[in-house]
Amino acid sequence: MHTATYRYALTDFQSPARATQSSNPGTGCSNYISNEQAELEQAQRELDYEAAHLEQRLRLQMARGSGTAAEDELLKRWFILVSRKNTLIRRGIQLSIMEKEDDLKKKTQMLQDELRKLLSIEADQLQFALLCCSSSNVFVPRFLYANRSDSGLTTS
Numbered sequence: 697m698h699t700a701t702y703r704y705a706l707t708d709f710q711s712p713a714r715a716t717q718s719s720n721p722g723t724g725c726s727n728y729i730s731n732e733q734a735e736l737e738q739a740q741r742e743l744d745y746e747a748a749h750l751e752q753r754l755r756l757q758m759a760r761g762s763g764t765a766a767e768d769e770l771l772k773r774w775f776i777l778v779s780r781k782n783t784l785i786r787r788g789i790q791l792s793i794m795e796k797e798d799d800l801k802k803k804t805q806m807l808q809d810e811l812r813k814l815l816s817i818e819a820d821q822l823q824f825a826l827l828c829c830s831s832s833n834v835f836v837p838r839f840l841y842a843n844r845s846d847s848g849l850t851t852s
Contacts, residue, residue, distance in 0.1 A: 725794070725798045726795075726798055729791055729794055729795050729798065732787075732791055733788075736784060736787055736788055736791065740781075740784050743781055743784065747774075747781070750773055750777060751774070754767070754770045754771065754774060757770055
């Protein structure tokens with residue numbers, strides 16, 4: 697009789713809230729997600745391996761006759777495997793959502809950085825324009841005064 701041992705229980709996986717709190721922003725969350733996905737894939741392979749063997753044993757037992765205690769025990773184990781498989785699927789969905797959230801955070805940060813850069817350039821250009829206008833306003837009256845003085849000299 698072969699019984700597989702599980703490396704992962706239903707509670708072995710962190711919740712998404714704890715994962716984002718415990719991970720560093722940026723690559724930390726990406727590393728966490730990829731590590732969790734690798735562990736999840738390993739757990740799914742182990743579960744699929746045990747399910748295949750259990751299914752063979754259950755089919756043999758059912759062929760012998762239904763209603764036995766051994767068949768009931770095998771069915772209980774089968775439903776436990778189904779429950780674990782559902783848990784792994786839900787965890788995969790959580791990790792997928794976390795990965796999408798992480799991607800959105802990165803895109804948001806990139807857009808914010810680009811916007812800050814554009815606003816900085818725009819502010820610099822505005823400041824330059826104001827500086828040019830204020831300096832030309834200083835020179836224009838002097839130029840006009842100088843022109844008036846020159847015209848007054850030539851007419852006299």
